[in-house]
Every structure is written in structure tokens, then in C-alpha cells.
Amino acid sequence: MVLLATPTPSLTGDSLDQRWRERLEAVLAAGTAAGASLVEVFLESTDHIGLLAEQERITNVSPAFGRGAGLRVFLGERDGFVSTNDLSEAGLLQALDQALGMLGLTRSTLGAHGFAGLAFLHDHGASKESWLQRCPGLDESTARLLEATALLNRHGDHLQARRGSYARDWQEVLVAASDGTFARDIRLHQSVGINALASDGDHRASLGRRYGSSGRPDDLRQWDAEASAIDLCGSARAMLYADYVEAGNYPVVLANRFGGVIFHEACGHLLETTQVERGTTPFAEKVGERIAHEAVTAVDEGLSDGAFGSLSMDDEGMEPQRTVLIENGVLQRFISDRAGELRTGHARTGSGRRQSHAFAAASRMRNTFIAAGPHTPEQLIGSVDRGLYCKSMGGGSVGPTGQFNFAVEEGYLIEDGQLTKPVKGATLIGEAREVMPRISMCANDLELAAGFCGSVSGSIFVTVGQPHIKVDTITVGGR
Amino acid sequence: MASSTSLHASDLAEQLQTLATELGVARWDLGAACSTDTSVQVDRGDAKQLKGAQRSSITVRAWNADGLVGITSTSDLSPAGLARALAGARDASAYGNPDDTPGFSPLATAPLAQLEQPLSEPRAILELLETLKQAEAELLSRHPAISTVPYNGLAQRSSQRIYLNSEGACREQQLSTASLYLYARAEETGRKPRSSGAVRLAYGAGELDVAGCIEEAAERTIQHLDYAPIATGRYTCVFSPEAFLDLIGAFSSLFNARAVLDGVSLSQRESLGSQLAVPFLSIHDNGLHPGNIGAASFDGEGTPVARLPLVEGGVLRHFLHSEATARAFGVAPTGHAGLGAKVSVGPHWFEIGPAGSSDEQTGARGLDRFSQDGIVWIDSLSALHAGVKASQGSFSLPFDGWLIQGGEARSIEAATVAGDIRQVLKSLVGFEGEAKVTPDGVCPLVWVEGLSITGDA
Numbered sequence: 001m002v003l004l005a006t007p008t009p010s011l012t013g014d015s016l017d018q019r020w021r022e023r024l025e026a027v028l029a030a031g032t033a034a035g036a037s038l039v040e041v042f043l044e045s046t047d048h049i050g051l052l053a054e055q056e057r058i059t060n061v062s063p064a065f066g067r068g069a070g071l072r073v074f075l076g077e078r079d080g081f082v083s084t085n086d087l088s089e090a091g092l093l094q095a096l097d098q099a100l101g102m103l104g105l106t107r108s109t110l111g112a113h114g115f116a117g118l119a120f121l122h123d124h125g126a127s128k129e130s131w132l133q134r135c136p137g138l139d140e141s142t143a144r145l146l147e148a149t150a151l152l153n154r155h156g157d158h159l160q161a162r163r164g165s166y167a168r169d170w171q172e173v174l175v176a177a178s179d180g181t182f183a184r185d186i187r188l189h190q191s192v193g194i195n196a197l198a199s200d201g202d203h204r205a206s207l208g209r210r211y212g213s214s215g216r217p218d219d220l221r222q223w224d225a226e227a228s229a230i231d232l233c234g235s236a237r238a239m240l241y242a243d244y245v246e247a248g249n250y251p252v253v254l255a256n257r258f259g260g261v262i263f264h265e266a267c268g269h270l271l272e273t274t275q276v277e278r279g280t281t282p283f284a285e286k287v288g289e290r291i292a293h294e295a296v297t298a299v300d301e302g303l304s305d306g307a308f309g310s311l312s313m314d315d316e317g318m319e320p321q322r323t324v325l326i327e328n329g330v331l332q333r334f335i336s337d338r339a340g341e342l343r344t345g346h347a348r349t350g351s352g353r354r355q356s357h358a359f360a361a362a363s364r365m366r367n368t369f370i371a372a373g374p375h376t377p378e379q380l381i382g383s384v385d386r387g388l389y390c391k392s393m394g395g396g397s398v399g400p401t402g403q404f405n406f407a408v409e410e411g412y413l414i415e416d417g418q419l420t421k422p423v424k425g426a427t428l429i430g431e432a433r434e435v436m437p438r439i440s441m442c443a444n445d446l447e448l449a450a451g452f453c454g455s456v457s458g459s460i461f462v463t464v465g466q467p468h469i470k471v472d473t474i475t476v477g478g479r
Numbered sequence: 480m481a482s483s484t485s486l487h488a489s490d491l492a493e494q495l496q497t498l499a500t501e502l503g504v505a506r507w508d509l510g511a512a513c514s515t516d517t518s519v520q521v522d523r524g525d526a527k528q529l530k531g532a533q534r535s536s537i538t539v540r541a542w543n544a545d546g547l548v549g550i551t552s553t554s555d556l557s558p559a560g561l562a563r564a565l566a567g568a569r570d571a572s573a574y575g576n577p578d579d580t581p582g583f584s585p586l587a588t589a590p591l592a593q594l595e596q597p598l599s600e601p602r603a604i605l606e607l608l609e610t611l612k613q614a615e616a617e618l619l620s621r622h623p624a625i626s627t628v629p630y631n632g633l634a635q636r637s638s639q640r641i642y643l644n645s646e647g648a649c650r651e652q653q654l655s656t657a658s659l660y661l662y663a664r665a666e667e668t669g670r671k672p673r674s675s676g677a678v679r680l681a682y683g684a685g686e687l688d689v690a691g692c693i694e695e696a697a698e699r700t701i702q703h704l705d706y707a708p709i710a711t712g713r714y715t716c717v718f719s720p721e722a723f724l725d726l727i728g729a730f731s732s733l734f735n736a737r738a739v740l741d742g743v744s745l746s747q748r749e750s751l752g753s754q755l756a757v758p759f760l761s762i763h764d765n766g767l768h769p770g771n772i773g774a775a776s777f778d779g780e781g782t783p784v785a786r787l788p789l790v791e792g793g794v795l796r797h798f799l800h801s802e803a804t805a806r807a808f809g810v811a812p813t814g815h816a817g818l819g820a821k822v823s824v825g826p827h828w829f830e831i832g833p834a835g836s837s838d839e840q841t842g843a844r845g846l847d848r849f850s851q852d853g854i855v856w857i858d859s860l861s862a863l864h865a866g867v868k869a870s871q872g873s874f875s876l877p878f879d880g881w882l883i884q885g886g887e888a889r890s891i892e893a894a895t896v897a898g899d900i901r902q903v904l905k906s907l908v909g910f911e912g913e914a915k916v917t918p919d920g921v922c923p924l925v926w927v928e929g930l931s932i933t934g935d936a
Contacts, residue, residue: 052821054741060821061574063567066536066554082531085554095531102529102604138574161742161870197743197870204871206743244873247711247897247933277522278629280664282672358532395865400629400664401672403893405877407865427866427875427895431671477875477895477933 016043016174017184018121024176025118027092031073032113032178034105038074039096040177040338042315043067043087044357046170047132053145053164055153061138068357073099077343081360118182124312125172125186132170132188134217141166144220148194151229157237160199166192166220169461175317183317189308189461190219191450194228198236205239205424207232207392207409212308212450214461219306235392235410242422245411245478251387252428252471253380253414257449258393260464262471263298263370264453265396265404266432267291271300271325272351272363273340274456280400282433283331290329292436295373298326300335302350302366308450309366309462313350316361320350325368329437337363355458362457369465373442377468380441382417388426388476389414402432405477427477435474443468485639486513486535486556488651492643494558495539498565499645506542507565508583508644510779510818511535511556517601518634519608521615523627526608537561538818540581541568547575550820571820579740581822584802584812587648587781592767594776598637599655599683607633607684611659614689618663621697624704628696630662630676635684642781642818650777657684661696665704673706673890675699675858675879680772680918699858702881706890709882709934714855715908716896716930717848720915720922722857722878724829727762728919729867729874730900734764734789734797736804737824743870745901746795748808755795756904759842761834762790764799766814766827770916775827779818784827787813792834793904799824829920833910842909846926854883855932857896872899894934903927 024041031039045067052060069092070083080102082095097107136144148164156162169189176182191212198205209232213219254262267283275281283291292298302311302320313319316338324332336344337352340363352361381389389412396406408426412419448465491511499507513535520527538552539561549571551564611633618628635657642650662676677695681687718726730745733755738744765786766774777783780802788796800808801816801824817823833841848854857880866876875897881888908926915922 057576057578058574059576059579060819061571062550062552062820063571064552065563065567066552068554078526080529080531084533085535085556086533095533098531102526102531104605138571142574206868206870244897247895247931249935277527279627280629358534360528360530395862397862397865399861400662400674403877405862405865405895407862407875425873425875425897427862427877427897429877429893429895431893475893475895475933475935477877477897479875479897479931 016045016172020174021118023089023092026089027096028176028178029113029115030093030107031096031100032115034100034107036073036075036100036105038178040072040175040316041092042070042357043174045172049168051141051145051166053142053149055149055162056146058142058146069095070357070360071095071099072360073103075103075105078103079339083358115178116180118176119180122183125184128186128188131186131217135168135190136220141220144225148225148229151226152194152196152233155229156196156198156233158198158200158240159196159236161197163195164192173315175315177317181317183313185313187214187311188217189214190216192220192223194232196232196236198240200240203240205236207236207239210450212461213306214308214310216306238422239410239424242424244425245388245423245476247478248476249473250476251384252474252476253384253387253389254466254469254471255391256443256445256467257447258451258464259390259469260369260449260466261393261396261406263466264365264368264464265398265406266430266435267298268300268365268368269398269455270402270432271334272365273334273336273344273346274362276334276344276346277340282402286331287333289331291331292326292329293439294329295442296326296329296436296439297324297371298369299324299371300365300368304367304448307367307448307463311366314352315354316352318348318350318352320366323349335363335365337361353457353460355460359457362455364455364457364460365453365462367448367463367465369446369448370442370467370469372444372446372467375441375443377443377445380443380468380470381414381419383441383470384414385416387414389419403429404432405429425478429475429477435471438472438474439469440472441470486511486641488641488643488649491641492649494561495565495643496645498562502566502569504541504565504569506645507540509537509539511537511641512638514636514638516634516636517604517607518632519604519611520632521608521611524612524616529604529608531604537564539564539568540818540820541565541572543569543572543575546580547572547577548580548820549573549575575820579803579821581801581803583644583646583648584780584782586783586812587644589783591776591783592785594767594774595769596654596774597682598653599685601635601637602684607635610684610689614661614693617693618661618697622665622701624665624667625663625697625700626666628661628663631660633659633684640775642777642779644781648781650781652776654773655683656773657681657687659687659689659692661692663696663700665700667704673700673703675703678918682772703879703890706892708892709894709932711933713929714853714932715926715928716855716857717911718857718925718927719859720924721917722860723831723925724917724919724922725860725863726874727829727831728826729863730869731826732869734799734826735824736798736800736808739798740804740807745870745872750795753795754793755790756793757842757907758793759834759840759909760790760793760904760907761832763788763830764826764828765830768828768830768921770921771828778814778816780812780816780822782812782814782816784814799826829922831920831922832914842907844909846909846911848883848911849886852884856881856883856888872901874898874900892935894932897931897933
């Protein structure tokens with residue numbers, strides 16, 4: 001079996017493409033005639049498969065598919081948003097009526113409107129039509145997962161539970177707006193995760209790794225399952241008997257790749273225009289001012305080949321940019337979407353993103369990283385007398401006051417400039433304005449790591465990244 | 480607003496049976512849901528975003544000739560969508576797990592509890608907007624330091640759930656709910672911003688306790704303005720009902736039969752009957768509690784929801800079950816299942832409190848957090864998704880709260896609380912005050928001794 005026998009929309013001729021022009025133009029014309037300053041329609045078709053392997057069995061195969069639309073109507077800076085699963089013309093017009101009504105507008109056939117029709121379709125998806133068919137089918141995918149759990153068994157000790165999971169998300173989108181925007185794209189994301197729970201008496205350690213890509217149908221085939229299993233089992237072995245970290249304030253060296261979650265949580269969210277709109281970022285009036293140590297240059301972009309947060313166009317039809325957020329410690333610009341530009345004046349950066357048609361787009365990060373610096377990781381570790389080395393991070397969050405936190409999944413003490421014993425149970429907490437000036441050294445080994453980011457417009461694919469960095473001091477929650 | 484009640488269970492059953500016959504599927508079941516939502520947000524007197532949504536989804540399971548099950552979900556409820564979903568489930572069944580195959584719940588046609596859930600007509604969205612504007616204005620007026628209410632929302636939902644199977648089970652439930660949340664941000668010159676808030680739920684927007692929500696959000700936010708750092712050390716902590724319910728919820732795999740069978744729970748089969756906690760603690764899962772707005776009368780497999788003792792007198796009594804886990808344990812399903820090829824299991828709504836009425840059973844120690852010095856009162860926990868290691872039992876979580884000295888509570892600047900849930904359950908000192916109904920359950924203040932607090936002092 002290559003794929004599930006169910007045909008995909010693109011194979012049934014039911015693709016979201018040029019054939020939707022007439023219906024969408026009718027909706028957009030009706031909206032602008034009612035007095036809306038801008039109307040936007042986001043159409044979506046999805047095809048998802050999730051797989052789970054536990055020990056020597058495939059225990060879950062979960063296909064899902066769907067279609068839907070999100071309609072947003074602006075009246076000046078205000079907007080109303082309605083989502084629906086009904087893509088018929090009547091369904092879209094009903095959703096339009098509801099969105100108009102939120103702004104006190106009513107559809108009328110008599111009103112004048114400035115809608116000049118949609119532009120020529122900008123089709124980013126044309127070259128991606130074959131992606132879905134080139135992905136591994138269920139036989140191949142399940143075999144890869146069982147291979148992964150077997151490798152965990154081969155390389156691990158005291159493993160009580162072994163899991164491998166795989167998700168393939170295919171999404172076709174069509175964006176049309178009354179400013180003429182008419183753009184289509186096909187997105188393909190694949191992620192594979194492995195998890196292990198090691199247990200020996202009262203000692204327990206649970207660890208995981210996740211790998212993800214976009215636009216690479218062969219990625220699961222090319223994934224080095226053995227290297228991943230060896231890496232995870234080595235960490236589980238180290239952490240199984242680890243002591244709990246002693247609480248306090250430490251200098252901390254954060255490893256590259258997923259260590260980038262510190263910038264994502266501590267600063268990245270605060271550079272989204274949604275935070276400017278809410279008044280929840282301390283950086284709103286700081287463009288051109290120093291907000292971080294001069295060692296820090298930070299970038300958000302959607303361009304890195306195959307990265308989880310890369311995209312050909314955002315969910316408002318705009319091509320992404322490379323956006324330098326902070327250069328040598330000085331704030332350069334914000335991450336902005338259509339509403340953000342309208343309400344804050346910060347120009348759009350191709351960052352309008354949403355989980356699905358059920359969410360209005362918002363300014364969201366894509367591939368966000370601290371740029372490489374001049375040092376080696378050894379120099380960073382060697383500069384610390386007593387501190388914490390965070391090799392692997394768990395999740396994190398930031399609150400409305402800029403207070404952030406994230407969990408350390410695998411940590412080691414640094415004593416006299418050397419890594420010594422493993423420690424567990426650490427949570428790093430801080431406040432953005434305080435911690436950014438304390439990132440004093442960056443190493444030369446920048447790498448990205450795939451993840452998911454949950455915020456106002458749902459859960460989206462992103463990457464975080466950084467080289468090894470040193471934070472001069474941070475509060476470490478422990479025991 | 481369009482009605483959400485656009486699904487007709489009997490029609491759906493007939494459609495599925497016809498499709499199943501055409502596709503050669505003899506055994507199937509289906510969970511369906513549809514809803515109509517409207518919500519508003521405001522920002523300093525202006526509408527921020529107004530939203531509406533019509534959502535529908537179905538999940539179909541099909542059993543093949545070998546008895547293996549497959550599943551597919553879709554938001555396309557057209558005849559073509561249903562056909563594609565059922566065919567997808569049939570194809571996926573080739574990958575079903577022969578070691579753990581779900582079946583129909585033996586209770587899928589058992590009588591259901593009658594819930595008092597009055598259906599409320601949805602309000603016009605502009606009416607919701609006006610209510611929220613007034614609430615925001617009222618909250619902003621409560622203290623000069625409160626400059627914004629960055630997170631706020633007033634939402635209402637009309638929804639319908641259905642469960643059907645090829646042996647004639649037909650469950651249906653309609654519900655209307657409304658919610659209000661207000662999270663204020665306050666800042667004084669030269670001081671760090673502070674934030675807190677409150678949530679209210681009801682069966683309709685007209686029944687929401689708007690004044691109570693404003694009062695609680697204002698009070699909590701103002702109480703956190705005068706903050707100070709706390710020294711790192713071990714403290715006796717008093718958890719608010721919300722915080723303790725969050726903590727128990729994060730470690731609910733202790734009671735989850737699926738997690739036990741998978742080897743990722745701290746409990747094992749033989750843990751039943753063991754002393755899990757202090758003898759004065761009882762925990763029930765009671766999805767039918769009248770305080771549970773949004774209660775479900777049946778679970779994803781059609782099993783009736785019922786009150787279930789999990790911990791009585793500190794002793795672990797029962798696990799939460801689906802049909803498959805119940806069969807593996809030789810007991811009846813408990814009404815806590817989802818719907819899947821591998822069925823998830825989860826709690827509905829916790830009742831936490833004393834084990835009985837005597838002093839020994841109630842944990843009554845005349846506790847008053849203001850009568851002792853050095854008590855940490857934990858108001859709310861953050862980042863449970865990141866700071867809880869459920870399969871290890873450990874947690875390290877940021878919190879908002881107060882340090883009590885000399886009868887006065889002073890807000891704590893920034894701190895984490897860390898520990899092991901097994902140790903927590905055996906280190907309870909007692910309860911304080913009456914149990915409070917919250918969105919996640921009912922619980923009094925809970926005293927726990929010897930927890931590690933990391934502060935910045």
C-alpha cells in the first residue's frame with residue numbers, strides 16, 4: 001500500500017486553485033460593497049497522518065483530512081473573523097455576513113466598492129504537486145518507526161517504555177484579499193520523534209528527541225535513526241541516576257540547536273506586533289536602542305532550506321523575508337503581519353501565520369535564531385567556575401509581563417571550567433529585559449531545531465536555534 | 480447566529496450504515512461534534528477582535544475481518560467526506576494492533592444520568608462586545624496601576640455531540656456554554672509589571688458572573704503589586720484550590736489505566752489498594768458535579784460518565800478506564816475514554832477534599848495561613864506543560880503567590896516550586912477553609928510541608 005486508498009484533493013481535481021477565482025471575487029466584492037476596508041479569504045485543504053510505535057508494535061495509525069475557510073473583514077483598524085467548514089458560495093457568503101455584522105456592516109448589492117478584482121494567481125504550489133505522492137507510504141513509515149524502537153532497545157539500558165512517532169502534514173492553501181492578493185501554496189511538514197523512559201528502582205528518566213523538516217518528501221527515509229537512538233540512549237543513561245540540581249543563581253551555558261528556546265521565549269515573542277498591540281512588550285518603543293549584549297545578533301526568517309519554520313508565502317500571501325531583529329544588541333525591527341502593520345505601523349515581514357483556517361493570522365515567528373559568534377563552545381564552558389550546562393531543553397513559556405521560563409531536560413554541572421556530573425529538575429526563569437544583556441558570549445556552532453509554537457493563532461511549525469551561548473547569571477529553579 | 484444543531488443522529492446512522500454496507504465494513508462506530516462559537520476581545524475600550532466559527536468534525540472507526548480497528552477523522556461531513564473517512568478507517572485497520580484492539584463499550588446503551596444543563600439562546604455579538612467593554616473599563620478603574628487588560632475574552636458556544644455504532648448505540652448531547660476571562664497588567668513607576676486574572680463559566684452569556692470576575696481579577700492583580708524577592712529554601716506551602724487542582728491534573732497519569740498498561744505511569748496494576756497519600760485525603764473524579772459547566776453525560780465510546788473514587792483515605796482505589804483498559808483489568812469501563820484506534824483516557828473534573836467527617840479524616844488542624852510566619856501561599860502555577868515530568872513524578876514550576884510574615888501576605892517577585900508528587904501526597908499537612916468550585920474541580924486550600932522554593936533573594 002503506497003498511501004491510504006483515499007484520494008487526495010489534488011488528485012480528485014478538487015484542488016484549491018484558479019477555479020476558485022470567480023467565487024472568491026464574488027465574496028470579496030460583496031464585502032467591499034458593504035463598506036469593509038479590506039476582506040481576506042483563507043481556504044485550506046489538509047491531509048494528515050499520525051503514527052505511533054511502542055516497543056515492537058504499531059499502536060496507532062490516525063489519518064485525518066479536512067477543508068475550511070477563514071474570512072476576515074477589516075473596517076479601519078478593527079476586524080471580524082469567521083471560520084467555517086462550508087466552502088460553498090452560500091456558505092462563504094453566510095460567513096461573510098456574520099463577519100460584516102460584527103463590524104456593524106450589512107451586505108448590499110447597491111453599494112459602491114473599490115475592489116478591482118484579483119491579481120494573476122501567484123502559485124507557489126505549482127512545483128509541489130507531487131510532494132504528497134513522494135512521501136513514504138504507511139508500510140514504509142511504520143517500518144521506519146519499528147526500526148527506531150528496536151534501535152532504542154539495542155542501544156539503551158533500563159528502558160521501560162520506547163516510543164517512536166511520525167506525523168506527516170500536507171496543507172494546500174489559497175489566499176485571496178480585496179487588495180488583489182491571490183496566492184496559492186502547498187506545504188509539507190514531516191516530524192519524527194523518539195522517546196524513552198528509563199527506570200531502575202526509584203530512579204527514572206524520560207527523554208525525547210524530535211526532528212522535523214518542511215518540503216522534503218524523502219526526509220523520513222533519510223533520517224539517521226541509529227544516530228538518534230544512540231544520542232537519546234546516551235542522555236537517558238546519564239540522566240537516570242542524576243541528582244536534582246541545587247537551586248540558585250548561576251552562570252549558564254546553553255547548548256546550540258534547541259537551546260534557542262531561550263531567545264524564542266525570552267525575547268522573540270516580545271518582538272511580535274501582537275505584543276505591541278497588547279502593550280505587553282517592554283521593547284515597544286526601543287527600536288534603535290540597545291536591548292541586549294553587543295554579542296547578540298538575532299534573526300527571524302522563513303527561508304532556510306527544509307527548516308520546519310520555512311515557507312514560500314505566509315498565511316496572508318506574502319513571501320517571507322530575512323528579518324534582522326537585533327544587531328549587535330540593538331533592536332532593529334519587529335515581526336509583523338497585516339493587522340500588526342495596520343495597528344502599529346511596523347511593516348509586514350511575511351510573518352502572518354496560523355494553525356489552520358479556524359484562526360486569524362497573527363504575527364508569529366518562523367525560523368528564529370541567535371547568530372553565530374567568534375568563540376568555541378569550549379571557551380564558553382571554560383570561562384565558568386561554577387555553573388550549569390544545559391545540553392537539552394524542554395518547553396517553555398512567556399507571560400504578559402515578560403517573565404519567561406523553560407525546562408532543562410538534560411543538564412550538567414560546570415566546575416572549574418569543566419563539565420562534571422549530570423543534574424536534573426532545573427527550570428530557568430527570568431525576565432526579558434534582564435536576561436538579554438546577560439548573554440555575553442556566542443560560539444561559532446549555530447544550528448536550528450524543529451519545534452511547535454503555541455500562541456494566539458494556534459500551534460505552528462517553527463525552528464529555534466542558536467550557537468552555544470553563555471548567560472552570565474540566571475535563576476535556576478531546583479531542589 | 481446559525482444553530483449548531485445541524486447534525487441529525489438518526490440520519491447520520493443511516494448514512495453510515497449504507498456506506499458501510501457498500502464498503503464491506505460490518506462493524507463501525509462514530510463520534511461527531513459540531514459547534515457554533517462567537518467571541519470578542521477588547522483593548523482599552525475598542526473592539527480588538529470579534530470571531531465566529533462553525534465547526535464540525537467526525538471520527539470514524541472500522542473493524543476489519545480480522546477484528547483489527549482503523550480510524551479516520553475529518554471536518555468534511557458531506558456524503559463524499561463520510562465515504563472517504565469510512566474507507567480511510569477501513570484501510571487503516573490493516574495496521575491495527577492485534578495485542579490491544581478496542582471494542583464497543585458494553586455500557587454504550589446503558590441509561591445516562593440526567594444533567595441539569597439549561598440551553599441558552601446565544602446573545603448578539605455586539606451585545607457581548609458591550610458587556611466586555613464595560614467589564615474592561617470597570618477593571619481598569621479599580622487601580623491606577625492597572626493600565627491594560629491584555630488578555631480578555633467573552634465567548635459563547637452552542638454544541639452538539641453524537642456517538643453511534645453499528646450495534647445500535649445512539650448517544651446525543653446538546654450544550655450551551657459561555658466563558659469570560661480577564662487578565663490585567665499593572666505597573667508602577669520603577670517597578671516590574673505584574674499580572675493576574677480570573678475566569679468564569681456559565682451555561683449562557685447572560686448567566687456569567689461578570690462582577691465576580693472583575694472583582695477577583697482586580698483583587699489578585701493589586702495584591703501582586705507590592706512584591707519582594709524570596710530567599711531560596713524549604714517552605715510549608717499553601718496551595719490555592721486552582722493551583723492544587725492543576726498539580727493533580729498534571730499528574731493524573733497516576734490514575735490512568737492506559738498509562739499504567741503502557742508503563743509510563745507512576746502507578747502499576749498492583750498499586751491499587753496501596754497507601755498513595757495521607758489518610759485524610761480523598762480524590763474523586765466526578766464529571767457530573769453540578770459545578771462542572773460543560774459536563775459530558777457520556778464519553779467518546781458512549782459509556783456513561785459517573786462519579787469514581789480514585790483515592791479514599793489516602794488509598795488508591797480505582798483507575799480511569801476505557802473499554803479496552805477495563806477489559807484488560809477485568810472491570811467495567813468508567814466513562815473516561817476518548818475515541819481512537821488506541822483509546823486515550825483522561826479525567827473529567829476532580830473533587831478533592833477530606834476523607835470523612837472526623838478530625839482525623841478531615842485533616843482539620845485549625846489551619847490558618849495568616850497565623851504562622853514563613854508560609855508560602857501559592858496562588859497559581861505556570862508552565863505545567865514544560866515543568867512537569869509526569870512519568871518521573873517530579874515538577875519544577877514558576878508560580879505566583881505570597882510570603883506570609885506577621886499575618887501579612889507580600890507578593891513574591893519570581894520563584895519556582897519544585898518537588899515530587901509522591902512526596903507531596905504524603906506531606907499534606909491538612910486543608911484550610913471550605914472547598915471552592917473552580918473550572919477544573921472542587922478543592923479547599925491545601926497545606927504541604929517541605930517544598931523547595933527557588934527565589935531571587
